[in-house]
Amino acid sequence: MTGWEFAWLDGLAVASEPSWSYPEIARPLLRSAASLLDLDTGGGELLAEFAPLPPYTVAVESWARNTPAARERLAPFGVEVLTELPAGENEFDVVLSRHGRLPAADVARLLRPGGVLLTQQVGSADLAELNDALGAAPPHPRRWDAEVAAVALTAAGLRVTDVREEHPELAFRDIRAVIHHLQTVPWQVRNFTPQRYERQLARLSAIIRARGEFTVRAHRFLVQAERPTEV
DSSP states (O other): OOTTOOGGGTTTEEEOOOSSOHHHHHHHHHHTOSEEEEESOTTSHHHHHTOSOOSEEEEEOOOTTTHHHHHHHHGGGTOEEESSOOOOSSOEEEEEEESSOOOHHHHHHHEEEEEEEEEEEEOTTTTHHHHHHHTOOOSOSSOOSHHHHHHHHHHTTOEEEEEEEEOOEEEEOSHHHHHHHHHHSTTSSTTOOTTTTHHHHHHHHHHHHHHSOEEEEOOEEEEEEEOOOOO
16 A cells, blocks of 8 residues: 555445544645645645645655655646655745644744644544554553644744644444554554454454444544744
């Protein structure tokens, strides 16, 4: 698998979305922007959907499995895909990060005065019930939620203008969806293999057959912030 396309989950898992729409919030920000930085763009799937893009658009994707896919998909839009954060300062009108990293100090450095950050993050409680069902360690050892992110961005000198946080449901309707998810997102259960968790997966499969699905809660939060204009 390359990029972040999950079409293979159709019918095997059903996910609820947060009440907000990240694309609908992002698009108006891009209309008047001359420069854009997209952090952890994956295979560039979502960024390509935002076209037409600002004249100067840069994407970052450090995962070697995704970088070639991102470069191929985004090349027709004139987007440069880097494997590391740009080293400059005051470069971008907008910084986007959907389910990617959020280096507060670097974002503050890269935004121009008056520039805007929009991020949707996966919180530390994401699918924690799945880990519990498998008897695995929590997915994230440290707390990561809207409050923690807002504090970090404020400390970096940004002004937080919007914060939202929800726990939409994800229903697994086939044990294959559970296995594929854990293989595709290796940080959910560290060192996961079907063989290592064979007994727990068999028990979970029985629950799915009996109930029709196994439902867990995702953890999503959205933060918008801006770099104050210099006086």
